[in-house]
Amino acid sequence: MEEVLAEVAAAVEPHRGAGKIADYIPALARIDPRHFAIAVADREGRVHGAGDCDLPFSIQSISKVFTLALALERVGSGLWDRVGREPSGSAFNSIVQLEHEQGKPRNPLINPGAMVVTDQLIGEGGADAAIARLLDFLRAQAGDPGIEVDAEVAESESRTGARNRSLAWFMKSFGILGNDVETVLSAYFRHCALAMSCRQLARAGLFLAFDGRDPVSGREVMPWHRARRINSVMMLCGHYDNSGEFAFRVGLPGKSGVGGGILAIAPGHGSVAVWSPGLNEAGTSAVGALALEALVDRTGWSVFV
Template identity: 75%
Template sequence: MDDILAEVLAAIEPHRGEGKVADYIPALACVDPSKFGIAFADAGGAVHGAGDFEAAFSIQSISKVFTLSLVLEKVGVAIWDKVGREPSGSAFNSIVQLEREDGRPRNPLINAGAIAVTDQLIGAGDADAAIGALLALLRARSGDAAISVDEEVAASEAATGSRNRSLAWFMKTYGILDNEVETVLGAYFRQCAVAMSCRQLARAALFLAFDGRDPASGAEVVAWHNARRINSVMMLCGHYDNSGEFAYRIGLPGKSGVGGGILAVAPGHGTLAVWSPGLNASGTSAVGALALEKLVDLTGWSVFAPRP
């Protein structure tokens, strides 16, 4: 794996800096677009990495995978009364489908759907407890208690989050949100502002590659059927209106974030995290997607037709 990652690193070298950083979030606008890191967590819990894989970055929408994991365990199938499971075919912050579909988000990985999931994570509790539960999951699964929220990024998102406020208020009018809008959004902005490295992220998500269990410790993180459902939603919806292209080119469940990270799951093998801040037009890391495509070509991993 170290040799494979080194080959991937060499392959993307001519493309470093491609794409456009998410400058609509001021705290992300100054991130160096030439940064690149990649990590793979294997069935024994070991993590292999190359490039800037130890550097922390804002995981943004990748956090939605972990909040969905928590909520599926907390409320079960009831979450699907609030959120659908279909691809959106629209931008991650689109309000059009909400208006057409009575305020019910198309899936839990677009912004509106993730806000509804965060509302369910808060439940009858408070926002701090919800973020505490998310951090506890990430710290336990990565084995690193230092993982935290980047409060500067959270404040930057809160100050520029007018579109997310529109989505939340629209859902509130249809009864999708149970808690107050600003309470939910306060948690949502902090959730997206969690900072992690590729090493930490790959290790934290390892349970998704092994039917909900951490393969190193044997601990059940989520029920096996929930792990499979999360992977299926990631495959169909993890990259917004770029999800079909990602499935076509890479063939693994994945979730991108506008901080430039991508999490990908290779069932039965392990998990991959890649970071390169420049984004394509759909908000997925441009160089990160190239790196994963190269890695899949080298390993033969795909949920569609894995090579022996």
């Protein structure tokens, strides 16, 4: 695997720096666009890496995968009464579709859907308790107590979060959110501002590659059917209006974030995290997607076999 990752890194080297950084979040605008990292966690729990794989970055919307897992654990299938499971075909922060569908977001991986998930994760416990629970979960899955929220990024997102506030208030007007808007957004901005390295992220997502069970300890993190459903939502909705192209080229469930990261799941094989800050027009890492395409070319990993 080390040789494969070295080949992948060499294959994308001419493209490093491609794409556009998410400069609408001021704290992300200063990131060097030439960063590149990739890490693969396998069934033995070994994490192979190349590039800047130990450098923490803002995982942004990748956190939505983990909040979805925790919210489903807390409220079960009742979550789907408030958020759908269909691809959006629209931008991640579009209000048009939300209005057409009377405040119910199309899926849990677009911004309004993730706010609904966050609201359900909070429940009666408050935003701080929800973030503490998420951190405990990620630290346990990654085997690393050093994972933290980047307070500067969270504050930057809150300062520039007018569109997200509009989406939240719109859903609140339809009774979709149970908590106060600012309570929901306090937790939402913070979980999007989690800082993780590719090594940490790949290891944290490993349970999704093995039907919800950690392959090293054998511990069931979640029931198999729930892990499969999270993977299916990632496959259909994980890259907004670029999800079909990603499935066509990569063939794995994945979730991107505007920080330039992507978490991809290869069922039965392992989990993969890539990071390159420059984004394509749909908000997915341009070089990260190329790296995953190169990886599956060399490994044959795909759900379509």
